[in-house]
Amino acid sequence: MKSPDGEAGDRAPGAVATGTVTTGPAVRLATRANFFVLGLAVAAWAPIVPYAKARVGADDATLGLMILCLGLGSLATMPISGRLVSLFGCRLVLPVAGILLCAVLPLLALARTPVELGAALALFGAAAGAIDIGINIQAVAVEKAERRPLMSGFHAQFSLGGIVGAAGATGLLALSLAPATALAILALACAVAILATTAGLLGRAEGGAAHSIALPRGPVILLGVMCFVTFLAEGSVLDWSALFITQQHGVDRAWGGLAYAAFSATMTIGRLTGDRIVARYGPRTVVAAGGLVAAVGYAVVILSPATAPSLIGFALIGAGAANIVPVLFTAAGRQPEIAPEVAVPGVATLGYLGLLIGPAAIGLIADAASLSMAFAVVALLLVGVAGAANRATR
Helix, strand or coil: CCCCCEEEEECCCCCCCCCCCEEEEEHHHHHEEEEEEHHHHHHHHHHHHHHHHHHHHHCHHHHHHHHHHHHHHHHHHHHHHHHHHHHHCCCCCCCHHHHHHHHHHHHHHHCCCCCHHHHHHHHHHHHHHHHHHHHHHHHHHHHCCCCCCCCHHHHHHHHHHHHHHHHHHHHHHHHHCCCCHHHHHHHHHHHHHHHHCCCHHHCCCCCCCCCCCCCCHHHHHHHHHHHHHCCCHHHHHHHHHHHHHHHHCCCCCHCCHHHHHHHHHHHHHHHCCHHHHHHCCHHHHHHHHHHHHHHHHHHHHHCCCCHHHHHHHHHHHHHHCCCHHHHHHHHHHHCCCCCHHHHHHHHHHHHHHHHHHHHHHHHHHHCCCCHHHEEEHHHHHHHHHHHCCHHHHH
């Protein structure tokens, strides 16, 4: 029996071997751990933003440009991460990127100038982008080897990590710890998790080729565009939901986060149950129904006369969007024309453009017309995702 890196080795208890990939409990745990760590680290930054803004003396416009550096850092490493994985394997790429992520995390609270913060965010984004691509490539390989849906459950760990990261950072700050100390504690916990599960990461497959930089092409373009729309929908809720319910329904700003909380709760539940849903109904139905449910959610938000129904609408968006991206990543890894090490980064790169430019696009539409009109555009795009489900998942 060959181990994931092509060297002879004993199969772990409960392992399943397919081709050059040997998977089992340790491999699944390592996959879940890396998704969880990524979600935790990214979310831990959110409560620190006000402190970082005050420390560097930035206004809102400057802060926006600095945060943009995070997205640009991610997009810089995503296209090359698949090539690095094909050359060196997840077992090397993911721990290196993970330790860099942990090392940079406290620096986000120590930066003294906008330039320093922008540089730290770019490095943080670069590490996060490399982890995102590497762990999705591993997830595709594990799911393919085990011949059963696993992707939604893996992505659920990112959502759970986000909850723990945001709550953990907030709790440590509430104990009067300095922001840098709070982030250092969380970074240390992440580093321990990364190093403890490294053995479960996949090495370079035996005979694996060094693929080229992942630029979207062929069937990856459709999957990437669908991912772009879904991430745009998710980013719209993250950045604009609180403003919508406070302006539209007169909700106090202190309660503006209820909309995103409703969205996050149903998305997390949807991903925790998503593998069973995909196994029962199939990927085409999940994407088609998910796109339509999310579009209906936006319609409910737009047309709602009161706060409670609007929150139900945001919950519907989370439930509908929950499993679209995991299914699209699986489809990217399974399509026969392009290697997963090229296809997955290509889809992710297009998708994350939705998170990067989506909020600005929503703002432009809202400024020209209204926020309701901007949400309506997103709803129509989601209907398009539903319509393309058959072609994307066949």
